Structures are given as structure tokens and as C-alpha cells.
Amino acid sequence: xxxxxxxxxxxxxxxxxxxxxxxxxxxxxxxxxxxxxxxxxxxxxxxxxxxxxxxxxxxxxxxxxxxxxxxxxxxxxxxxxxxxxxxxxxxxxxxxxxxxxxxxxxxxxxxxxxxxxxxxxxxxxxxxxxxxxxxxxxxxxxxxxxxxxxxxxxxxxxxxxxxxxxxxxxxxxxxxxxxxxxxxxxxxxxxxxxxxxxxxxxxxxxxxxxxxxxxxxxxxxxxxxxxxxxxxxxxxxxxxxxxxxxxxxxxxxxxxxxxxxxxxxxxxxxxxxxxxxxxxxxxxxxxxxxxxxxxxxxxxxxxxxxxxxxxxxxxxxxxxxxxxxxxxxxxxxxxxxxxxxxxxxxxxxxxxxxxxxxxxxxxxxxxxxxxxxxxxxxxxxxxxxxxxxxxxxxxxxxxxxxxxxxxxxxxxxxxxxxxxxxxxxxxxxxxxxxxxxxxxxxxxxxxxxxxxxx
RNA sequence: GUGAUUGUAGCUCAGCUGGUUAGAGCGCCGGAUUGUGGUUCCGGAGGUCGCCGGUUCGAACCCGGUCUUUCACCCCA
Numbered sequence: 041x042x043x044x045x046x047x048x049x050x051x052x053x054x055x056x057x058x059x060x061x062x063x064x065x066x067x068x069x070x071x072x073x074x075x076x077x078x079x080x081x082x083x084x085x086x087x088x089x090x091x092x093x094x095x096x097x098x099x100x101x102x103x104x105x106x107x108x109x110x111x112x113x114x115x116x117x118x119x120x121x122x123x124x125x126x127x128x129x130x131x132x133x134x135x136x137x138x139x140x141x142x143x144x145x146x147x148x149x150x151x152x153x154x155x156x157x158x159x160x161x162x163x164x165x166x167x168x169x170x171x172x173x174x175x176x177x178x179x180x181x182x183x184x185x186x187x188x189x190x191x192x193x194x195x196x197x198x199x200x201x202x203x204x205x206x207x208x209x210x211x212x213x214x215x216x217x218x219x220x221x222x223x224x225x226x227x228x229x230x231x232x233x234x235x236x237x238x239x240x241x242x243x244x245x246x247x248x249x250x251x252x253x254x255x256x257x258x259x260x261x262x263x264x265x266x267x268x269x270x271x272x273x274x275x276x277x278x279x280x281x282x283x284x285x286x287x288x289x290x291x292x293x294x295x296x297x298x299x300x301x302x303x304x305x306x307x308x309x310x311x312x313x314x315x316x317x318x319x320x321x322x323x324x325x326x327x328x329x330x331x332x333x334x335x336x337x338x339x340x341x342x343x344x345x346x347x348x349x350x351x352x353x354x355x356x357x358x359x360x361x362x363x364x365x366x367x368x369x370x371x372x373x374x375x376x377x378x379x380x381x382x383x384x385x386x387x388x389x390x391x392x393x394x395x396x397x398x399x400x401x402x403x404x405x406x407x408x409x410x411x412x413x414x415x416x417x418x419x420x421x422x423x424x425x426x427x428x429x430x431x432x433x434x435x436x437x438x439x440x441x442x443x444x445x446x447x448x449x450x451x452x453x454x455x456x457x458x459x460x461x462x463x464x465x466x467x468x469x470x471x472x473x474x475x476x477x478x479x480x481x482x483x484x485x486x487x488x489x490x491x492x493x494x
Numbered sequence: 495g496u497g498a499u500u501g502u503a504g505c506u507c508a509g510c511u512g513g514u515u516a517g518a519g520c521g522c523c524g525g526a527u528u529g530u531g532g533u534u535c536c537g538g539a540g541g542u543c544g545c546c547g548g549u550u551c552g553a554a555c556c557c558g559g560u561c562u563u564u565c566a567c568c569c570c571a
Contacts, residue, residue, distance in 0.1 A: 044544095047562070097569055100495075140571090168571085173495085175565055184571065245569095356571065383571030410530085445524075451531030464530065474530075481530080 048172070048180025054403050060388060062400045063212065064165060067185045067382055070208045074200065076163040076187045081144040083167070087136045093143045093338070093369070101170045103137040104129055137169040141186040142338075142366070142379065149190055149377075150370035158191030158375075165384075177354050177386045186360075188379025190367070195308060198342045198362065199315045201380045205346055205358060206324040208382065213396045215323040216349040217357070222332040223309045224339050224361070226292060229302015230278070230330075233295065234271035243267060244333035247278070251331065255279040278330055285313045285328040292330065308341065340364040344380055348390045357386045406493055407434035408459045409466075410450045412441050419466045423486055430490050461493060 045051065052060065071078075084105055091099055111132045112120070119127055138144055141164045149156060165185045172178060187204065189197050202219055209217045227247075231240045242265035246258050253261075258279070262272055277295065281288060289310050296302030309328065316326050324346075332343055341362030348354045360380030367375045391397060407427060409420040420436050427434040441447040454462045454476060465472045471489055474481045484492070 044562080095569095097495095101569080170570080172569075174563090178570075182571065359571065381571065386571055412530095443525090445526090448528095448531070453531090455532050462531080472530095476531075479531090 046180070048174040048178075050179065050181075058403050059391075059397050059400050060384065062397070063384055063387055063391070064183075064185070066211050067208055067384075068163070068165065070204060070211065071163040071185075071187050073207075074161075074187070074204050076161045079145075079148060079162050079164055080166060081138070081141075081148055081164070084135045084137050085144055085147070087130070087134055089147050090136050090139055090143060094139060098139065101172050102139050103169045103171050104133040105135040105137065107132055107134055138166070139170060140168050141166060141184050141381070142188070142363075145186070145188060145379075146366040146377070147370055149375070150367050150372040153372055159189055160191055161187070161189045163187040177389055179385060183384040185382040185384055186379055188377055190375055190377035192378075193364075193376045195311045196315075197378050198308075198312050199319070201344065201360065201378065202312070202316050202321070202326060203319065205344070205380060206321040209324055209346070210322040212387070212391065213399075214349065214387070214391060214394070217324045218347040219321075219324050219326050220329040220332050220345045220347060221309065221312065221326060222329055222343045223305040224341055224343060225301050225305025225308065226296070226330065227305075227333060229296045229299035229305055230275055232299045232302065234267075234274045236267050236271050239265060239267055247331050248333040249331075250279065281330055285317075285326065288328045288330070289313065305341075312342065338363040338366050341376075342378060348386075349394070352390050352393055354386055354390050356383070357390060358382045402458075404457050405433040405435045405459055407432060407461045407463060407489070408454045408457075409434070409436040409463045410441075410447070410454075411437040411439065412447055412450075412464070414440050416466050420463070423463070423466055423471070426486060427490065427493075430494070432490065432493050461489075463489075 068078075087102075087104065090102055094102070115128065115131045119131065145162065145164060149160065163186060165183065167181055167183050169181050172180060174180060187201070202221070205217070205219050209215070227244050228237070228240060231237045231243050236243055243262065246261040246265065246267075249261070250258050259272055263269065275295075277291060281291075283291075289306055293303065293306050296306060313326065313328065329345075332345055339361035341364065343361040344359055345356045346358035348357050358381060360378070362376065362378040364376045365373070366377055367373075407424075409424060411417060411420070417436070417440070424434045424436055437450045437453060439446070441450055451462075460476055462474045462476055463471050464474065469485060470483055471486060472481065472483055473489055473492075
């Protein structure tokens with residue numbers, strides 16, 4: 041049997057794990073610094089919790105878990121004969137793997153509403169699964185790092201999330217990211233003004249592709265979706281939107297005079313943009329992007345998306361927004377939420393491409409004791425015990441060398457693992473230590489070694 | 495889901511238009527030399543050429559299917 045793992049999944053070497061942990065820790069630290077507290081939810085949920093929350097496309101991408109037991113026996117024979125996969129699936133699968141962290145969080149909030157202190161600021165760092173076809177920066181198992189606030193409609197939270205994005209990416213050394221921001225109310229307003237409110241989703245999905253397929257492509261897709269040419273004519277300025285965030289807000293305000301909702305969106309965005317400008321960002325830039333729509337249907341207010349630094353070809357490395365009624369589906373009305381997500385795996389790829397992992401300490405020992413003489417082994421192990429008590433990673437080569445070649449193998453082991461210090465002999469409290477990078481060999485006491493290494 | 499693309503020793507890859515026992519480098523194992531490594535040399539193990547089927551006297555090489563890789567679309571982190 042040949043070893044292998046399922047499509048779209050990965051093994052991680054210890055070097056990779058160290059780098060990933062570096063990102064995890066940076067994000068976790070910032071989340072807590074901003075006042076968020078952790079929760080975790082199960083890897084799989086009841087299908088009814090997940091299905092129908094991500095649109096038709098989303099349902100298709102949810103990994104379904106087969107019922108245990110003799111699951112076919114309970115299914116009606118006629119249903120099986122019809123070969124309607126969707127209907128049969130709902131009969132033989134009642135659980136599914138987590139598709140994102142937001143919906144399980146909404147479920148959590150409703151289920152634990154009596155224990156939660158609102159406004160509730162939670163963060164969650166866990167893997168999610170999607171039955172997508174893998175490609176660059178896209179996997180079937182990947183980590184999301186989410187921070188959300190529920191129970192507050194304050195725009196200050198939306199300002200804070202821009203700060204949070206900036207903080208994390210700056211700390212990671214991932215400078216010059218672009219935090220794109222938009223507001224669903226503006227999109228609704230535009231649709232209203234042009235008389236295409238009933239086609240809001242089609243309209244936004246098409247508009248979202250502007251930077252990818254250009255004006256002609258977007259117009260073509262809108263026409264195909266049944267949006268009239270006259271309507272498209274009215275939003276023409278959107279296709280050549282430029283200038284500062286303030287310029288954009290001003291021209292949006294003009295365009296949306298007929299829509300109360302649209303004007304509210306402009307006002308909201310202006311509040312966020314003004315305040316972020318006043319507070320300042322460390323390394324990211326905030327860009328108002330009217331074409332930003334994102335596919336998820338549940339966003340109702342602010343929409344965020346983070347683009348990698350220019351020149352790095354990668355989909356968005358973060359996204360989020362406000363959803364006014366996510367918990368409504370589970371029976372808790374009038375709880376507004378807003379949140380953002382970091383895509384760990386894509387951040388990793390971008391950082392790797394930019395060579396930003398130099399500072400990450402790899403999990404390897406600082407001192408290696410060679411094992412050439414059985415009589416010295418015990419003294420070496422005792423010395424190692426002291427080193428470890430001083431927080432110096434150290435180890436002894438496990439097998440005693442019984443030949444020249446085996447000694448050579450131990451040296452090679454030290455070289456390959458890039459271990460800095462090698463101790464060859466320990467005699468009467470005196471150690472012979474070799475600095476592997478300089479080749480310099482010295483004799484010293486254990487205390488002197490500890491000083492040298494620290 | 496649509497359209498391409500990839501698959502040969504542990505790793506990176508050769509293998510001419512199908513022709514007898516499929517190769518290299520690195521790595522690994524054993525040994526020699528270097529006082530104690532990153533040098534050099536000798537020897538060795540290791541492959542159902544992704545899998546299944548077809549064409550052919552004969553296939554790693556041609557055809558079909560399937561899985562896998564990578565990429566684009568869709569969608570998204």
C-alpha cells in the first residue's frame with residue numbers, strides 16, 4: 041500500500057509547524073490585546089446548522105459525514121431508485137464538517153445566550169473544510185482565525201477591526217497590505233437607484249469582478265443576468281472610480297441621492313474612514329472599494345477584504361463584515377455582529393514568498409552531546425539535565441559510536457540539524473565544546489558553557 | 495461543477511520516432527581516508543515506470559477510464 045493523503049490536505053514538517061505557530065501566536069496575541077476571548081466549537085455540526093447558510097454553491101462544498109450504522113436500510117427504496125443525490129444525502133448524512141467559523145459561532149451565541157455577557161467579543165482559531173478543487177492558495181482543509189463582536193451596532197467596532205488587521209500584518213512584517221472596505225448599504229442603494237433591487241446579488245457578484253474581467257466583462261455579465269442597459273448606464277461612474285477615499289465618498293453621495301439606505305451607507309463608511317485616518321495605520325492602507333461585494337449573503341453593513349502586498353499573486357488573505365441578523369436563523373433576533381477573518385494558510389504562502397520567516401526560531405537543540413564513550417554517557421546526561429533546567433535545549437546522541445564511521449555519523453547529524461554547540465567529552469566536570477559555525481574548540485566548565493550559550 | 499496540466503527509485507529528474515537485464519545526481523546503509531563534522535574514494539540496498547483496461551509480436555513511451563499534482567473558471571481564506 042502506497043502512503044498518501046487526500047487531495048487538498050497537507051502534512052507539515054517541524055519547520056513549517058514552527059512558522060505556522062509564529063503566525064498563530066502573533067494573531068492570538070493581538071486578538072487578546074484587543075479584548076477578544078477564545079472559544080472553540082466542534083469540527084462537525086448537525087447538517088441543519090450549516091446547510092442553506094452559504095448559498096447553493098456553499099451547500100455543494102460542505103463535506104457531509106455519512107451516518108453510522110446500516111444507513112441505507114432506513115432509506116425509502118423509491119428514493120434510492122430515483123438517484124436524486126441531494127435527497128438521498130439528507131437521509132444518509134445528518135452531520136457535516138465545519139465550513140467556516142462564523143455560522144458555528146452564531147449557533148454558539150444563540151445556544152449559550154444566557155451565559156454570554158454582551159457585547160460578546162470572541163476569537164476562534166480552528167480548521168475548516170471545503171470540498172473545493174484545490175489550486176493556488178486554496179486547500180480542502182485550512183485554518184481560519186476569526187474575531188467577531190456580537191451585540192453591538194457601534195461603528196467604533198468597525199474602526200477597531202481595521203486597526204486589528206493593521207496591527208497583525210504589521211507585526212508579521214507583512215507591510216503594504218491593502219485593507220479594502222465597502223458597505224452593503226451602498227450596494228443596495230445603487231441597486232435601488234437603478235431600479236434593480238430584486239437583482240442585488242447578481243448585481244454585486246458581477247461588480248465584484250471588475251478588476252478581474254474589466255468593465256466590458258462586468259457589463260456583459262449584468263446584461264446576461266437581466267439587468268437593463270439603461271440601469272447599467274446609470275452606474276457608469278463606478279467603473280472608473282478613482283481618487284482619494286474622500287473623493288469617492290463625495291461622488292457616491294451624489295449618485296445615491298434617491299436612496300435613504302445608500303446615503304446611510306455613505307455616512308457609515310465616512311465615519312469609519314475619517315476615524316481610521318485620524319488614528320493612523322502602521323503599515324496597511326485603507327481603500328474604499330465600491331466593487332467589493334464578497335459572496336456571502338449574510339453581510340448587511342461593512343464589508344472588509346485584505347489584499348496581499350502588490351506583486352504577490354494571491355487571493356484575499358482576510359475578509360469580514362457586518363451581519364445584522366445572523367443569529368436570527370437560530371431564533372435570536374436583533375443581535376448585530378461584525379467580524380473579520382485571517383486566512384492563515386494564505387498568509388503563510390505570502391510570507392514565504394516575501395522571505396519573512398527569517399526571525400522564526402526553529403525547534404532544534406542548541407547543544408548536542410556526542411556519544412563516543414559509554415563511560416561518559418551518564419555524566420553527559422547529568423550535564424544535559426542542568427542545561428535543560430536553564431532552558432537550554434540540549435540532547436545526547438542516543439547510540440554509542442562503536443566505529444570511526446559511526447562517530448562521523450554523529451558529527452554529520454549535528455551538521456545536518458544545524459546545531460550550534462557540540463560537546464565531545466565530559467571528564468571530571470570539564471567539557472570539550474566545539475562551536476560548529478566557527479570551528480573553534482574550547483575546554484570549559486558546565487557553568488561557563490551555560491553562560492556562553494545564553 | 496467546467497477546462498487544461500502532471501504522475502519514472504526516499505528526493506530532483508533523464509529515458510531519442512514503442513524494441514531485449516529502466517538510468518543519473520542527491521539522500522540512505524556498509525567501509526576506507528581526513529586527529530573531531532560540512533572533503534574525497536570504494537561498495538550496497540532500493541523501482542509492479544500512479545492504478546485499471548485496450549492497441550501491438552512487443553509499451554514507461556500510443557488509446558480509453560480512474561485517482562493524484564498544479565493552474566484557470568466558478569466560488570472563496
